[in-house]
Amino acid sequence: MAEKSIFTKRPDGRKMDELRPIHAEIGVVPNADGSALFAQGDTIAIAAIYGPKTLNPKHMQNPEKGVVRVHYNMLSFSVGERIKPGVSRRSQEISKVTEWALSPVVMLEELPGTVIDVHINILQANAGTRCAGINAAAMALAHAGIPMKEMISAIAIGKMDKTILADVNKEEEDYDDGEGATDMPMAYLSNSGKISLLQLDGRMQADRLKEALELGKEACKKIAEIQKKALKEYK
Amino acid sequence: MVYKITKKNVLEAINKNERLDGRKPFEQRKIEIKFGVSNRAEGSVSVKVGKTHVVAGIKMNIQKPYTDHENEGTMTTSMELLPLSSPNFEYGQPTIEAVEIARVVDRGLRESRFIDFQKLCLEEGEKVWSINVDLATLNDDGSLLDASALAAMLALLTAHFPVYDDKKEKIEFGEFTDKKLPLNLENMSLTMTFFKIGDKLLIDPTREEEDSTDGRITMEVSKPDKDEMINAMQKGGNATFTIEEVETMVEESKKMFKKLKTLVDEAAEGFDKDNKKIKKEKKE
Numbered sequence: 001m002a003e004k005s006i007f008t009k010r011p012d013g014r015k016m017d018e019l020r021p022i023h024a025e026i027g028v029v030p031n032a033d034g035s036a037l038f039a040q041g042d043t044i045a046i047a048a049i050y051g052p053k054t055l056n057p058k059h060m061q062n063p064e065k066g067v068v069r070v071h072y073n074m075l076s077f078s079v080g081e082r083i084k085p086g087v088s089r090r091s092q093e094i095s096k097v098t099e100w101a102l103s104p105v106v107m108l109e110e111l112p113g114t115v116i117d118v119h120i121n122i123l124q125a126n127a128g129t130r131c132a133g134i135n136a137a138a139m140a141l142a143h144a145g146i147p148m149k150e151m152i153s154a155i156a157i158g159k160m161d162k163t164i165l166a167d168v169n170k171e172e173e174d175y176d177d178g179e180g181a182t183d184m185p186m187a188y189l190s191n192s193g194k195i196s197l198l199q200l201d202g203r204m205q206a207d208r209l210k211e212a213l214e215l216g217k218e219a220c221k222k223i224a225e226i227q228k229k230a231l232k233e234y235k
Numbered sequence: 236m237v238y239k240i241t242k243k244n245v246l247e248a249i250n251k252n253e254r255l256d257g258r259k260p261f262e263q264r265k266i267e268i269k270f271g272v273s274n275r276a277e278g279s280v281s282v283k284v285g286k287t288h289v290v291a292g293i294k295m296n297i298q299k300p301y302t303d304h305e306n307e308g309t310m311t312t313s314m315e316l317l318p319l320s321s322p323n324f325e326y327g328q329p330t331i332e333a334v335e336i337a338r339v340v341d342r343g344l345r346e347s348r349f350i351d352f353q354k355l356c357l358e359e360g361e362k363v364w365s366i367n368v369d370l371a372t373l374n375d376d377g378s379l380l381d382a383s384a385l386a387a388m389l390a391l392l393t394a395h396f397p398v399y400d401d402k403k404e405k406i407e408f409g410e411f412t413d414k415k416l417p418l419n420l421e422n423m424s425l426t427m428t429f430f431k432i433g434d435k436l437l438i439d440p441t442r443e444e445e446d447s448t449d450g451r452i453t454m455e456v457s458k459p460d461k462d463e464m465i466n467a468m469q470k471g472g473n474a475t476f477t478i479e480e481v482e483t484m485v486e487e488s489k490k491m492f493k494k495l496k497t498l499v500d501e502a503a504e505g506f507d508k509d510n511k512k513i514k515k516e517k518k519e
Contacts (some may be wrong), residue, residue, distance in 0.1 A: 036287050096331050096471075100450070103473040180348070184468070194475030198452060200468035201346045206456065206485050209465060213478045 034144025038136035042126035047136035052114035066111030103199035150177035237446035280395025286376035291386035308355020343455030345426035354417035384426030448473025
């Protein structure tokens with residue numbers, strides 16, 4: 001049951017379930033085996049795939065299946081206050097959850113002993129960077145010709161007080177009045193109806209989680225169409 | 236690393252709603268809590284969950300606040316997977332496993348607003364208290380995240396400020412005040428992880444069970460009023476989940492919250508009682 005909201009519109013004029021304008025582009029890094037750019041409002045992510053290639057050192061190899069290795073990185077000038085370049089605890093964790101999000105859709109059993117390197121870089125950040133990164137990476141994987149079971153899309157669900165929103169921007173993500181700032185990134189496989197990334201920090205009533213997940217599911221379905229369209233139109 | 240035969244056994248058992256150690260899928264192992272691991276720490280606790288054993292210690296310090304939160308104290312959470320606690324842990328930089336546990340534990344404590352950071356401010360823009368929540372494993376038999384979160388919570392609940400000499404601007408470590416940390420007890424957040432193997436869910440796995448699972452979702456739940464609030468979630472592993480499965484976890488976590496809350500409250504009350512007795516004896 002949706003709670004009555006004091007908001008009728010969002011700060012940037014969007015409806016509660018409305019996504020920011022999306023720009024999806026394939027082949028932005030010519031050197032890579034596959035690459036893509038995914039922009040969601042002011043958040044811009046590019047992803048490049050190198051592989052599948054032999055995983056070194058050899059003892060890291062899995063003789064039964066390939067491995068997806070994600071490197072998520074925010075450029076130092078992508079945010080307000082400069083962030084120190086290089087690996088942080090935050091970026092390590094995001095890389096890992098992105099690996100867990102992407103691995104289920106890649107047919108890794110077809111690629112034993114190999115690694116697929118997924119490099120995600122955030123050029124400009126305005127909330128939802130890990131989701132934009134996953135969206136870019138999914139397109140880049142397809143562009144690289146990696147065997148995939150289905151498309152994967154991600155979205156950040158958030159809240160302004162009691163109102164649940166899709167695709168929050170930074171202003172909304174930080175909206176701390178009422179119930180407080182909440183950020184719930186999720187990745188969804190539209191064909192099989194499965195969640196492959198789910199995180200939350202903030203305050204979400206247990207009984208309203210389903211409502212939030214359903215909103216995310218619908219948003220991801222829309223994104224999947226945009227991703228597929230970009231791939232189809234790429235020459 | 237897990238042997239295929241182990242995984243097969245774990246899976247066969249869980250498909251019959253059983254487990255290798257005789258528990259039911261949603262049955263928790265026995266929890267043993269002991270306070271005072273180190274009398275030099277501002278708060279410390281040992282938590283055993285079955286054969287899993289973690290310790291938590293709170294150390295306080297004074298620092299300059301961050302520029303975007305000039306009137307708030309700080310908290311840092313760290314996790315050490317000690318090589319003494321498992322043949323699988325090695326020396327060196329913290330692994331992603333350790334980083335993830337520390338970050339998820341931190342998130343539950345922070346997002347539930349359990350700690351009143353403004354009350355940790357001594358002088359705006361100049362001096363605030365910092366809380367270090369340090370976790371370490373003494374024996375690993377699975378479910379480290381839940382055990383660590385429980386230990387962190389208990390250590391915070393029983394920590395006391397050290398004596399601070401305002402003139403010397405120095406903390407007299409080892410001397411404690413009667414003052415506890417500024418905590419919003421009604422916002423206490425508790426951590427429960429649901430693991431998936433095949434299409435079955437279970438909680439509190441042993442190491443061999445955990446290594447046999449395909450993925451997990453952690454829920455950090457508080458109950459500030461009549462409704463449960465989820466303050467943090469984290470999906471780990473390569474498994475995928477349906478919305479219905481997440482719903483099952485929400486319902487289970489409400490039941491588990493109640494049990495775990497009683498356990499934590501009783502333990503903390505027990506500590507306070509013992510602490511008073513010890514103080515009284517010292518005076519006499």
